[in-house]
Amino acid sequence: QQQVKQSPQSLIVQKGGISIINCAYENTAFDYFPWYQQFPGKGPALLIAIRPDVSEKKEGRFTISFNKSAKQFSLHIMDSQPGDSATYFCAASAKTGANNLFFGTGTRLTVIP
Amino acid sequence: EAEVAQSPRYKITEKSQAVAFWCDPISGHATLYWYRQILGQGPELLVQFQDESVVDDSQLPKDRFSAERLKGVDSTLKIQPAELGDSAMYLCASSLLGLQETQYFGPGTRLLVL
Numbered sequence: 001q002q003q004v005k006q007s008p009q010s011l012i013v014q015k016g017g018i019s020i021i022n023c024a025y026e027n028t029a030f031d032y033f034p035w036y037q038q039f040p041g042k043g044p045a046l047l048i049a050i051r052p053d054v055s056e057k058k059e060g061r062f063t064i065s066f067n068k069s070a071k072q073f074s075l076h077i078m079d080s081q082p083g084d085s086a087t088y089f090c091a092a093s094a095k096t097g098a099n100n101l102f103f104g105t106g107t108r109l110t111v112i113p
Numbered sequence: 114e115a116e117v118a119q120s121p122r123y124k125i126t127e128k129s130q131a132v133a134f135w136c137d138p139i140s141g142h143a144t145l146y147w148y149r150q151i152l153g154q155g156p157e158l159l160v161q162f163q164d165e166s167v168v169d170d171s172q173l174p175k176d177r178f179s180a181e182r183l184k185g186v187d188s189t190l191k192i193q194p195a196e197l198g199d200s201a202m203y204l205c206a207s208s209l210l211g212l213q214e215t216q217y218f219g220p221g222t223r224l225l226v227l
Contacts, residue, residue: 032213043218
């Protein structure tokens, strides 16, 4: 059973546009929500992360919006650039247990020049 | 910049053969993770070590998979015998303490079982 559901599967955006990727979860014990970026042939790399005590976190062009009551969170990429073309994974973990990261299924983003 | 090292990068094997993957985490990182990533999906945890001890191997198919981190530094993941369904990317990651801080991933080993 997928612990974190991610959509869309793929996304095509014009250069300068806004890319939006959505994730949803059911386990209310989750309290850490990172986003990872993966380029072909490389391992995932942490992009930005949020904890549920805040509703939004911004780092440069990347923003996470978090809705605790809806158990949803999303990644917004402002002014999308061709270099942002990659696969993006949302993930979640809980302090209890072994802090395992549960990943979404990924979104392949293509930014067209 | 310190990186997680993995080898080999690619491995082609026939089913029923044994394969082994090696991972060297970032120096000083106590926690090491092995993930399996099937094409088009997110990584799924196979096993987590804290120093040399296994913290979680609940998703490791123990009839054919084994993992060790004997001195609490580098680690080996073995599959014996390999099956067609084992074709995937095997990713190693490490983190400082394993307390919800950043996990740093290696480049992975892509396994193809024929």
